[in-house]
Amino acid sequence: MPLGLVVIMLGRTRRRVRCPCCNRVVKRYEDCYGRLVRHLDLSGFECYLYFEEYKLHCRCGYRGMEDVGFVGAYRHCTRAYEEYVARLCCFMSVKEAALITGLDWKTVKDIDKAHIRSSLKGLAEEQPVRIGVDEVAYQKGHKYLTVVRDVDEGRVLWVGVDRKKETLDAFFHELGAEKCRQVQVAVMDMWDPYIASIRQHTGADIVFDKFHVAKKVNEALDSVRRREFKDADKDVKAEFKHKRYLVLRRNENLSPEKRETLDSLLEKNETLQEAYLLKEQLLDILDEKGEMIAIQRLETWKNNVVQSGIQEYEKVMKTIENYLYGIHNYFKHKLTNAASEGFNNKIGLIKRRAYGYRDIEYFMLKIIKLCGL
Ligand SMILES: [Zn+2]
Structure with a gap:
């Protein structure tokens, strides 16, 4: 909570103001309004600036408020304060920033939005390869x-x-x-x-990123698991469901004990074991460094899938065949997300x-x- 409020009254050092449109000095002004805007806290006090702003009528045709620089038109906070609020929003939620500043969350959001919008550069200077x-x-x-x-x-x-x-x-x-x-x-x-x-x-x-391909084969493996244990009794089903992560994770990332548990699980079901090996094979191919070797190994893998007769994998294989160019390009560029x-x-x-x-x-x-x- 702030210790209190401070209002700083700003005086004008020069009477002459410039037109924000043509930069001409405008000697006379039509009207004068008082404005109170929020500024950065001062030693724990909520700080406001009060100043007078002229309404101008310039020879160039501009008719409106002068530009005082430190605060934008129709804004309730100084630019410095808006900068501060926007910075808070990089590290916390709008609600939290609203709590810290004592501002309404909608105001915080508006400030952040306006601030980001003003810093957008668009694509004019970009040249992505x-x-x-x-x-x-x-x-x-x-x-x-x-x-x-x-x-x-x-x-x-x-x-x-x-x-x-x-x-x-x-x-x-x-x-x-x-x-x-x-x-x-x-x-x-x-x-x-x-x-x-x-x-x-x-x-x-x-x-096509290898992670997208890997995701498809993991999904296939998971549905094989579900199908194979659909009619199994409750305990076996629960055991497999509980340990499904063992099946989905890469074998090389398992500890020796986990690998043992996995092996004893897979021993109970031949189809799942085969599906598991096919998954590991494909992920291994995706990590293959040589482009031509990878392409050859992928062909072998496809034959293995046909021989296995596992329908979930045949679906994955069809997808791979349809998008083969992008997977070959992956082997070529080795670019991932x-x-x-x-x-x-x-x-x-x-x-x-x-x-x-x-x-x-x-x-x-x-x-x-x-x-x-
Ligand atoms: Zn002007």
């Missing part, structure tokens, strides 16, 4: 944003509403045809609207701070502010 395209879910996965990152610089360039082809088209239009031609690689999920947009606007190699792990954490943080973000514009601005600028 390798981009990452991600979707970000919000409102409990009912709605999506499209986020474009510069993979080499590891920061967000652009955010758009929805995840349609038109969404990403808008990014390329803003970037301009000349710069689109310089984009060489696009790393992303297997999402057809994005693929179509990238093909239309750039000649970039499309790379690994850098985007930090990005995903930040998005999670932004979401938690905003309790779901009803204000979509603010959500987008925050992504650019905290992951971009």
Whole structure:
């Protein structure tokens, strides 16, 4: 809590003021208004500045308030104070910043929004060569944003509403045809609207991140587990459900004891054991360093899947076949969204701070502010 209030009365040292429009000195003013604005706290006291502001009528045609510099038009806080509030919002939620400053949370949000908006540079000075395209879910996965990152610089360039082809088209239009031609690689999920947009606007190699492929095979493995134990008795079912993480985690990351537990689990079911080995094989191939060896091993893997006859894997294999070019490009470029792990954490943080973000514009601005600028 503040110790009290301090109001500082500002006096004018010069009577002459300049027109904010043409910079001409305006000798006469039409009117004069008193203004009280919040400023940075002074030794624990809430501090306000009081000053008089002239209404001008200039020869250039401008008719309105003078620009006093330290506070924007129609603002209730000085620029310095707004800067302070915006900085608080980088580290805490709007609610917390409102508590600290004693401002209404809507005011805090407005200040932060205006501040971020004024610092946006757009794409005029950007020249991405390798981009990452991600979707970000919000409102409990009912709605999506499209986020474009510069993979080499590891920061967000652009955010758009929805995840349609038109969404990403808008990014390329803003970037301009000349710069689109310089984009060489696009790393992303297997999402057809994005693929179509990238093909239309750039000649970039499309790379499907290995984590997206790994996710698909893990999902397949998990549904094999569920299917195989659908009719098992309760205890066995519970045991497997409880220990499913052992099956999904990479074998090399398990401790010797965990590996033993896993082996004894897998011994109980042949199909699951086979599915497990196929998963490990594929993840191993994704880590293969040699491009040609990886491509060959992937072919062998596909044969193994056919032989296994496990339907969940045949589905994964079909997906891989349909998007093979992007997986081969992955072997070629070895580019992953690994850098985007930090990005995903930040998005999670932004979401938690905003309790779901009803204000979509603010959500987008925050992504650019905290992951971009
Ligand atoms: Zn003027």
